[in-house]
Structures are given as structure tokens and as C-alpha cells.
Amino acid sequence: MKTLSCKGLTDKDQLVLRSLVDLMISRTSDDWTYSEEGESDVVIVDTDNLSDPRNVIDEIEARNGVAIEYSNSNTSDTSRLRIQKPLRAANLISVFNSVESRLTRGEIPYTNNTGNTAGDTAGILDLISAGKATLLRVSSRDSSCVIDLSSCRYSIRGSLSLAELLVSPEKAITTLAPEEPQGHEDDWQPMPSLQWLVGMKLSGGELIGNLHAGSRFKLHHWPPADLAKLEPQAMTLSAILSRKSGATIDEVVAKSGIPDSDIIRFINGAYLAKAISIRAVSTDTEDDTPNRPEPPSKGLFDMIRNRLTRKPR
Amino acid sequence: MPEIKLIITGPPGAGKTTAIEAISETPPVRTDTRTTDDLSSVKDETTVAMDFGEITLESGEKVFLYGTPGQRRFEFMWKILVEGGLGLIILVDCSRPDPIDDLKMYLENFSDFIERTGVVVGITRTSEPDAPELTEFYECLESNDRVFPILDVDIREREDVALLINALVSTLEFSR
Amino acid sequence: MSQYKFSERSEAFCQDMFQQMLDTSDAIYGILISTVDGHDVSKHFLKEMPASKLSAMMSSILALGETIAVEAQQQRCRYVIVENSDGYILTLKIKDKLILSVIATTNANLGMLHSVSRNAAEKLAAHLR
Numbered sequence: 156m157k158t159l160s161c162k163g164l165t166d167k168d169q170l171v172l173r174s175l176v177d178l179m180i181s182r183t184s185d186d187w188t189y190s191e192e193g194e195s196d197v198v199i200v201d202t203d204n205l206s207d208p209r210n211v212i213d214e215i216e217a218r219n220g221v222a223i224e225y226s227n228s229n230t231s232d233t234s235r236l237r238i239q240k241p242l243r244a245a246n247l248i249s250v251f252n253s254v255e256s257r258l259t260r261g262e263i264p265y266t267n268n269t270g271n272t273a274g275d276t277a278g279i280l281d282l283i284s285a286g287k288a289t290l291l292r293v294s295s296r297d298s299s300c301v302i303d304l305s306s307c308r309y310s311i312r313g314s315l316s317l318a319e320l321l322v323s324p325e326k327a328i329t330t331l332a333p334e335e336p337q338g339h340e341d342d343w344q345p346m347p348s349l350q351w352l353v354g355m356k357l358s359g360g361e362l363i364g365n366l367h368a369g370s371r372f373k374l375h376h377w378p379p380a381d382l383a384k385l386e387p388q389a390m391t392l393s394a395i396l397s398r399k400s401g402a403t404i405d406e407v408v409a410k411s412g413i414p415d416s417d418i419i420r421f422i423n424g425a426y427l428a429k430a431i432s433i434r435a436v437s438t439d440t441e442d443d444t445p446n447r448p449e450p451p452s453k454g455l456f457d458m459i460r461n462r463l464t465r466k467p468r
Numbered sequence: 469m470p471e472i473k474l475i476i477t478g479p480p481g482a483g484k485t486t487a488i489e490a491i492s493e494t495p496p497v498r499t500d501t502r503t504t505d506d507l508s509s510v511k512d513e514t515t516v517a518m519d520f521g522e523i524t525l526e527s528g529e530k531v532f533l534y535g536t537p538g539q540r541r542f543e544f545m546w547k548i549l550v551e552g553g554l555g556l557i558i559l560v561d562c563s564r565p566d567p568i569d570d571l572k573m574y575l576e577n578f579s580d581f582i583e584r585t586g587v588v589v590g591i592t593r594t595s596e597p598d599a600p601e602l603t604e605f606y607e608c609l610e611s612n613d614r615v616f617p618i619l620d621v622d623i624r625e626r627e628d629v630a631l632l633i634n635a636l637v638s639t640l641e642f643s644r
Numbered sequence: 645m646s647q648y649k650f651s652e653r654s655e656a657f658c659q660d661m662f663q664q665m666l667d668t669s670d671a672i673y674g675i676l677i678s679t680v681d682g683h684d685v686s687k688h689f690l691k692e693m694p695a696s697k698l699s700a701m702m703s704s705i706l707a708l709g710e711t712i713a714v715e716a717q718q719q720r721c722r723y724v725i726v727e728n729s730d731g732y733i734l735t736l737k738i739k740d741k742l743i744l745s746v747i748a749t750t751n752a753n754l755g756m757l758h759s760v761s762r763n764a765a766e767k768l769a770a771h772l773r
Contacts, residue, residue: 347602347620376606377617383631390617390634394642397615410642455472456641458525463630497715499707501680504648504741514681517704517711541682541700 157254158190162211163201164225171242172199179248187251194220197254199238202226221254279328280357280423281364283350288330291353295323301331304350304427308343317346318385321356328357348382354424355386360416363423366433372422373401376430387464388413392421401434473532474633475550476519477578478559479570480538481510483592483623485519487559488535491629492521496535516542518549543577550581555636559590559623562599567591571608586639589618590632616643648679648741650686657771661764662688665746668760674747677738677768678702685742693747702735702745709735723758732757738765739772 161172176189198215202208203226212222224237236254238246282288289305298313298320311317320326346352354363362368374396383389388411395407402410407418425431476484488496499517507514519535534549536542550556558574560567571589575582591605605618617635621628650658662675666688673690678699687695709724726733734757735745746761 375615376603377615377619377635379602380619380621380628380631383619383635384627390638391642393617393635394638397617398643453641455525455529456637458527458529459472459523459531459637460634462523462525462531463634497711499704499711501703501707502741504679504681505683506646507681516680516682516700516707518708537704539682539700541696542704544697544701545704 156186156188157197158195159187159197159199160190160195161199161201161225163204163208164199165201165204168201168225168242172247175242175244175247178244179251197221197223197251199223199225203240223250223254279330280354280427282330283353284363284365284427290331290333292329292331293320293326294329295320295326298323302349302353303343304353305333306343307347307349308345309349310341310343318352318356321353346381347379348385348428351378351382351424351428351430352385354427355420358420358423360419362419363426366422366426368404368419371401371403371434372396372425372431373398373434374425374431376428378425378428378430382424386421388417389421392418396422396425396431472525472529473534473553474555474557474636475534475536475553475581476557476559477536477546477574478538478590479561479564479574480507480514481564482538482559482561484535484538484559485515487557487590487623487629487632488519488521488533490624490626491523491633492533493524494522496521514538517545540573540577546577550578553581553585555586555588555640556581557588557590557632557636559592560605561592562596563593568600568604568608571605575608586636586643587616588632588636588639589616590621590623590628591618592621592623594620647683648685654772655686658686658768659688661767662686665760665764666690669748669752669756671748671750671752672746672757672760673749674745675764676702676745676747678743678745680706680737680741680743698745699743702743706735706737706743723761725754727754734758734761736761736765739769742768742772744768 159176161169164172173189176187179187198220200208200211200215200222202224205211208224212224215222221236225240225242226237227240236250238250279288279291283304289303291302291304293300293302295315296313298311298315300309300311300317300320302309309317311320313320315323374393377383377393377397378386378389391411392407392413395402395410404415404418404422407413408415422431476487478484485496485498485500497520499515499519500513501516502508503511503514515535515537517537521533523531523533525531534553536546536549556578558571558578560571564570575587578587589605591602593599602618602620606615609616609618617639619632619635621632623629658677665675666672674693675688676684676695676698677686678684680703682700682703684695684699689695705724705726706721710721713719713721722736724735729750731747731749732752732754733745733747735743738744744761744765746757748757
């Protein structure tokens with residue numbers, strides 16, 4: 156049983172909608188009922204009649220509901236399901252079947268709101284790492300981004316950068332079905348480190364579901380150069396985690412002084428990018444290599460790093 | 469304290485001289501001569517002894533950057549130049565016929581030095597239509613359990629050269 | 645791989661020239677023409693030596709000599725001389741693309757070696773014009 160309600164529809168449209176829902180029952184896979192109030196599964200939003208339809212839609216998606224835009228226009232800059240006016244049974248059936256297929260595949264809106272616990276964002280990483288979410292829409296304020304993880308590309312609109320959007324406390328994240336139109340297809344930007352960045356930025360302080368904090372992690376690939384430019388700690392963390400035997404989170408903290416929350420973010424990113432694995436035991440013999448010259452002091456390495464971050468003289 | 473000397477190597481035309489030019493705070497010392505072989509279709513001049521540039525640290529100490537000649541016939545210079553070096557940057561050019569093979573050759577020829585120190589690989593011109601994926605370059609390292617950084621870079625950009633040096637420094641500090 | 649090569653006539657000219665140099669000084673036991681980027685082109689060795697390796701090394705050392713001259717604010721490097729316990733190696737440029745290297749024992753008079761090498765380089769340059 157699925158419930159349906161509406162926001163901003165004229166009395167006439169509401170009447171038509173109710174009668175169409177009754178007619179639709181035999182032509183959709185699931186049973187649909189019209190609900191006057193409360194948190195229905197699906198809400199049809201008349202974007203022409205509301206003064207701030209964006210807020211209304213955000214509220215619906217914030218509670219994991221599906222918003223369907225209903226308007227005169229036949230184009231949209233979002234990836235939401237939409238129906239063009241006037242209401243017709245065929246259009247409604249088609250959209251409802253899409254909703255059912257999304258709900259069946261678990262491709263329901265996934266939202267993280269301000270004040271939600273860290274675990275909520277980790278949940279989206281679990282979906283991504285399980286291969287259940289490859290296409291995401293992340294929105295916050297005036298910005299919206301479609302992220303195509305399987306092709307390492309994204310398309311963004313608004314004032315925020317991708318990194319800013321991913322850490323915005325007001326962001327709403329929706330997983331999308333791959334076959335759905337995205338609305339931004341014309342301006343895809345390639346980003347080799349996209350999976351890594353999404354893993355890092357959407358981490359809520361905990362490792363992705365099937366990883367354990369006590370494990371020994373071994374990096375197989377360093378992050379692409381674009382990530383290293385965005386995340387200065389990536390070089391240090393990559394160097395430690397790519398040692399022959401890898402390292403535990405505690406060892407990384409001890410060696411680098413980097414907080415464990417940042418290390419977890421990095422491991423989550425590496426895990427989504429398929430660049431890290433678990434090592435059973437330490438078999439580190441690197442320090443036994445003969446004829447290795449005494450390395451310069453840590454101070455010297457820091458000085459070189461500092462010098463590199465300054466502009467040329 | 470060991471000399472602070474970093475070596476940049478790689479095939480002819482990969483951008484060794486350009487990299488030193490991009491990061492050195494003094495005009496680089498170059499030993500370019502006219503090319504007289506096939507390479508002349510790609511570039512008019514080639515390094516036959518070394519390139520040299522430097523960066524001054526806050527303490528007044530200097531980091532010396534040495535670029536090697538690329539061609540294998542100058543192998544004797546490779547051995548001279550790595551003497552006392554802290555680490556190696558290998559540049560690999562994806563516009564060449566077999567960049568994977570190029571990487572293998574330099575890894576093999578500098579293997580003793582790499583074993584004692586560290587290496588970072590900069591992959592250039594990756595937009596070439598037949599450029600291998602970064603994962604294919606990583607496969608070259610599989611025989612060695614140490615994982616070295618392989619980064620896609622535009623060697624004309626100071627920021628990208630700095631990134632390679634930063635990765636090398638991190639490897640030297642933490643991967644040993 | 646396409647490399648700089650002499651015509652048969654030029655090669656014959658070089659071999660004549662090498663013979664004249666050897667006739668002038670019996671201390672000379674190796675003469676090598678190579679390209680500035682380190683490929684061997686023509687040689688006359690009285691004992692076995694690795695011509696291709698020496699060509700690359702001569703290219704490096706002459707380029708270093710020229711670069712050192714610039715750094716020391718001196719003009720135009722004419723020769724690079726390697727003086728060893730049992731011999732000399734003298735290297736100089738022939739026009740833009742070629743290098744002449746002369747290898748001799750310590751029996752050679754260094755001034756005479758200069759003169760023989762410079763004369764040969766000038767004649768070769770004129771012939772190859």
C-alpha cells in the first residue's frame with residue numbers, strides 16, 4: 156500500500172487527482188490510496204501555485220518522501236519525477252510506475268538534514284559501497300549537483316563547489332535510478348577522484364559498514380592528483396597506508412598526528428575508490444632493508460613541504 | 469645530514485627540463501644540444517648531461533633538483549647523478565609508443581637507488597587517445613610490495629611539480 | 645632509428661683525415677666523430693674502445709663544459725680536455741652538430757694535440773659545409 160497526497164493543487168485538480176487514483180488501482184503494481192494529511196509516500200507538488208515550492212519539496216525529501224513536480228512547464232532543471240499540467244491518467248500511471256520501481260530498488264530519496272546523526276551520512280556510503288547507489292543528487296540552498304559515480308563525473312549548478320556542497324549541513328541527498336533523466340547532462344565535468352572525494356566528504360566519523368576500526372588497512376593505489384590538491388593530508392596518509400604491511404588507524408594516528416576522524420574519512424574514500432584492502436597481520440620488514448641511508452630529520456621534510464606550498468620567489 | 473638532492477628522470481620529451489624550470493627559483497642550468505636523430509621530429513634540443521635547479525628552504529638549506537638525460541645511452545649519467553640523492557621522480561609520457569614499457573625500464577635501471585630511497589611516478593599527457601589507465605601503471609609495481617605514488621600531472625604547472633615532490637617527501641618520511 | 649650518417653665521400657674524407665692525424669703524432673690512438681646528442685658517426689681506433697658509449701660521454705662532457713663556461717661568465721668553450729695519468733682526451737665541436745674527440749697517450753705534446761685537433765676540425769667543417 157502506497158499513500159499519495161498533494162500540496163498547492165487547486166480544488167479542481169485535487170478532485171481530478173482523487174478520481175484518477177481510484178481509476179489507477181488496477182493499472183499499477185501496488186495499491187495507492189489518497190491521503191488528506193500526514194506523511195504520505197508520494198506528494199504531488201504544484202510548483203506553479205506555491206510561493207516557495209523548493210522548501211516544500213525539501214521538507215518532503217527530508218522525511219524520505221518522494222516529491223513529484225506538477226507544473227505547466229515541460230522542462231525541469233532537477234532530476235525529480237514530474238507531471239505536466241493538466242492531470243491525465245496515462246501520465247500519472249507512468250510516473251507512479253517509476254516511483255514503484257524506485258522504491259522497489261531502494262532508490263528512494265536519501266536525505267541528511269542538519270542535526271541528524273553522523274550515522275545517517277554513513278548510510279549513504281554503505282549504499283554506494285554495496286553498489287546500490289551510483290547516481291546521486293545532492294542539493295543545498297541554491298546549489299544542486301548530480302554525481303555519476305560509475306563514470307567519475309558530476310554536473311553542478313549554483314554557487315557552491317562540489318566539495319562545499321558535499322559538506323553542507325543543509326544538504327539533501329537523493330539516490331537516482333540510472334535510467335532517469337538527470338537534467339544536467341550537458342555540463343558533465345570529469346573528476347578522477349570523485350568516488351574518493353564523495354567517500355571522504357560524506358563520512359560521518361565512522362567507517363563504512365563492513366570495515367572495522369581495529370583492522371590493518373593497506374592502500375594499493377594513491378589517490379589521483381586532483382584529490383591530493385584538495386586534501387593536503389592525503390599525501391601523508393597515503394604514504395603511511397601504502398607501507399608493505401599497511402597500518403591500523405591507531406598506528407596512523409601515532410605516526411602522523413592526524414586525528415582519527417580524518418583518517419576514517421580517508422579510508423572511506425579509498426574504500427569507495429577500491430584502493431584499499433584489509434591485511435591480516437603486520438609483516439613489515441621495510442626497516443630491515445640494508446644500505447638504506449639515514450633519512451633526513453622530520454623537520455627537513457616539513458620545511459620542504461612548507462616551501463612547496465609557497466609561491467615561487 | 470645527507471645532501472638534499474632529488475633526481476628527475478624519464479624518457480626524452482617527458483618534461484624533465486620543463487619540470488625543473490617550473491619549480492626552480494633560479495634559472496635552471498641546462499645542457500641541451502641539438503637533436504640529430506628521430507627525436508628531432510618531436511623536439512629540437514635534448515638534455516645530454518643534466519639539468520639543475522634549486523629551491524631554498526626557510527633554514528637557508530637548498531634542495532637541489534637534477535634532471536637526467538632521457539636516452540639510455542646516457543645511462544652513465546644516471547649513475548653519476550643519483551649519487552647521494554634523496555629520492556627519484558620518474559616522468560612517463562603517454563604520447564610515446566609504450567609508456568608502460570618506459571616505466572618498467574626506468575624502474576629497473578634505477579632499482580638499486582629506489583630500493584634505498586623512494587620513487588614517485590608522474591604520468592604526463594594522459595589525454596592522448598591511447599594513454600593507459602593509471603591502474604595499468606600500478607600493475608608495474610605489483611612485483612614490489614611497496615606501493616609508490618603514480619600521479620597524473622601537467623608538468624608545466626608548478627603546483628603539479630610541487631605535488632610530485634610532496635608525494636616523494638611523504639614517501640621518504642612515512643613509507644620506509 | 646634514423647641517425648646522422650656520412651656519405652661515402654665524407655666518410656672517405658674523414659678516414660684520410662684520421663690517417664693524417666695519426667701520421668702527425670704517434671701518441672694518438674683514437675679519433676672519434678660523434679653527434680652533439682651522443683651518437684657515433686665515424687671513428688679510427690688503434691685499440692678497442694666502446695665508441696657508442698664514448699660518443700654519449702663526449703656529448704655530455706662537452707655540453708657540461710659549455711654550460712660551466714656560461715655559469716663562470718666566460719665565452720665560448722673551445723675544448724674540453726681530460727688529463728689522466730696515462731693519457732689525454734681532447735674534445736671539441738665541429739660545426740653545430742658534430743664533435744671531434746682525440747685520444748692520446750702522455751707522449752703527446754698537449755699544444756701539438758690542440759693544433760692537430762683544431763686543424764682537423766676546421767678541415768672537416770669546411771668539407772661538410
